[in-house]
Amino acid sequence: MTVGVVLFPGTNCELDVVEAVRDLGGQAEVVWHGDRHLPPSVDSVVLPGGFAHGDYLRTGAIARFSPVMTAVADFAADGGPVLGICNGFQILCEAGLLPGALQKNRGLKFVCDTTGVRVETAATVATSALAAGDVLQLPINHFEGSYLCQPRALDELRAEERVVFRYTDNPNGSLDDIAGVCSVGRNVVGLMPHPERAVHPLLGSTDGAGVLRSLLAAVPA
Amino acid sequence: MTDQASGPPIARFHVLVEVRQRPGIADPQGATIERALPTLGYGEIHDVRVGKAIRFTIDAPDADAARARVEALCQEFLTNPVIEDAVVTVEEASA
Numbered sequence: 001m002t003v004g005v006v007l008f009p010g011t012n013c014e015l016d017v018v019e020a021v022r023d024l025g026g027q028a029e030v031v032w033h034g035d036r037h038l039p040p041s042v043d044s045v046v047l048p049g050g051f052a053h054g055d056y057l058r059t060g061a062i063a064r065f066s067p068v069m070t071a072v073a074d075f076a077a078d079g080g081p082v083l084g085i086c087n088g089f090q091i092l093c094e095a096g097l098l099p100g101a102l103q104k105n106r107g108l109k110f111v112c113d114t115t116g117v118r119v120e121t122a123a124t125v126a127t128s129a130l131a132a133g134d135v136l137q138l139p140i141n142h143f144e145g146s147y148l149c150q151p152r153a154l155d156e157l158r159a160e161e162r163v164v165f166r167y168t169d170n171p172n173g174s175l176d177d178i179a180g181v182c183s184v185g186r187n188v189v190g191l192m193p194h195p196e197r198a199v200h201p202l203l204g205s206t207d208g209a210g211v212l213r214s215l216l217a218a219v220p221a
Numbered sequence: 222m223t224d225q226a227s228g229p230p231i232a233r234f235h236v237l238v239e240v241r242q243r244p245g246i247a248d249p250q251g252a253t254i255e256r257a258l259p260t261l262g263y264g265e266i267h268d269v270r271v272g273k274a275i276r277f278t279i280d281a282p283d284a285d286a287a288r289a290r291v292e293a294l295c296q297e298f299l300t301n302p303v304i305e306d307a308v309v310t311v312e313e314a315s316a
Contacts, residue, residue, distance in 0.1 A: 058301055094301065101303035108249035146247070148303060173247070 001216045002027040004042035006072070006088075008052035008063050009033070013085065013196065017048045017212075020196040024209060026216040033066035044081035044125070044215050045072055047088025049141070049194060059102060059144045060090035069095055081125035081218035082188045083211075086142055089180070089190030098181055098190045099157065100149030102142075106173025110143040114204065116168030117179050117193050121161045124182045125218040126189035129210045135168055136207035138193035145192040147174040147181075157181055165191050187218070229282040236291050237310040238299055240273040246304050275299060278314060287311050 003021045005014045007030050014030055021028040031038060031045075033052075038045065053062035063069065069091075076082045076097055084092040092098040105111055119127050119134040130136075149157070154176060157163050165180035172192075180191025195208030242248050250271035258266050281287035288311045295307040 057299070058305075061298070061301070101301050103304050104247050104249050106247060108247075108253065148246075150303065 001043045002029060002039075002041045003215065004029060004031045004038050004045045006031050006033060006045065006047050006068055008050070008066060008091075010052050010054050011048055011050035011087070013049035013087075013194070016194075017046050017085070017196045020199040020208070020212055021216070023199055024212055024216060026212070031068060033063070033068045036067045036071060038068070038071045038075055042075075044083070044218055045075060046215070047072070047082070047084040047091050048196070049086030049088060052087055052091060055087075055144075058094065060087065060092075060094035063091040064095035073097060076183070076185075076188050079185060079187050081215055083126050083215055084188075084190035085194055085196065086145075086192055089192055090144065092188060092190045097188050098183060099153040100147055100181065102144045102192070103146045103148050104144050105142070105146050105171075109172075111145065111171050112139075112141045113171060114138065115140050115171050115193065117191075118166045118168055120163050120166055121182075123161070124164050124186045124189050124214075126180075126182075126191070126211050126214050127164060128217060129214040134210070136193075136195075136210070137198065137205040138195055138208055139197045139205075140171060140193045142172070142192055145172045145174070147176075147178040147192075149175065160184065162186070164189055165193070231280045231282060233314040234279050234281060234284060234287040235312045235314050236277050236279055236287065238275040238277075238291065238295060239308045239310075240275065240295075240300050240305050241270060241308070242272065243304055243306050284311050284313060 005017045007014045018028040117136045119130045166177040170177045182189045195211035198205035198208030251269040255269040300307045
């Protein structure tokens with residue numbers, strides 16, 4: 001299974017994802033944001049963390065105009081698995097592939113820590129190898145990580161069990177402790193924590209491996 | 222300003238878009254500035270909010286048409302309506 005890892009100008013976590021995927025026995029290749037098409041070998045797509053396009057205007061706001069994003073949106077519309085991590089989550093929200101927005105953290109603080117993240121549903125491309133109720137220890141590293149959406153969108157997320165991850169101890173003021181959500185089709189998932197940084201005992205936790213294993217097991221479009 | 226081969230004459234308008242955080246959205250910059258003010262003796266200043274000002278010009282048949290285009294652009298790109306709103310000012314550029 002091959003994961004396409006999108007590299008925007010300002011992305012800085014793409015190699016972490018590539019290494020983590022390879023460590024778990026998968027294949028990964030970096031896809032340049034200026035490409036109009038995803039490589040045919042790609043079975044799933046990761047939008048990694050960083051500061052795509054310098055986070056100019058708003059986090060994730062410019063990245064949605066990168067040529068590759070049209071291909072990513074088509075891939076997602078066909079049911080292809082797409083995972084957005086941190087800045088990648090912000091990009092998916094700005095691109096309209098996920099509802100809501102990420103605002104500055106409560107308390108004016110950039111947060112860099114390991115935090116408890118509860119899996120709320122196993123019925124997504126990023127959690128199929130996990131069980132609802134699992135609590136993962138995952139690194140977070142963000143300033144704009146406080147999730148917010150309109151009340152009606154929140155009602156829908158709850159009713160359709162599309163809140164995928166919740167913080168066990170809310171670090172940033174996110175609405176309803178939300179750390180990650182998924183699309184209606186459950187094939188597009190975004191989360192602020194970094195599972196790719198928790199795949200080896202040397203990194204302090206291997207809890208992120210289940211998220212990437214799920215993606216590797218996801219059936220492509 | 223210029224006449225097009227077809228359609229109404231087009232004028233140029235100066236536009237100011239002030240992007241503001243919606244009420245209730247955290248504004249760490251504004252809060253930090255406000256907390257700093259008393260140390261400089263400006264303790265009477267309250268309700269500091271920091272936003273963005275985006276200026277540009279636009280060609281349109283009239284001010285209403287210019288405003289409609291800019292407001293659509295705000296919805297689509299210049300603001301994230303979940304967390305921000307915008308105040309649009311349109312002024313015809315002097316010939």
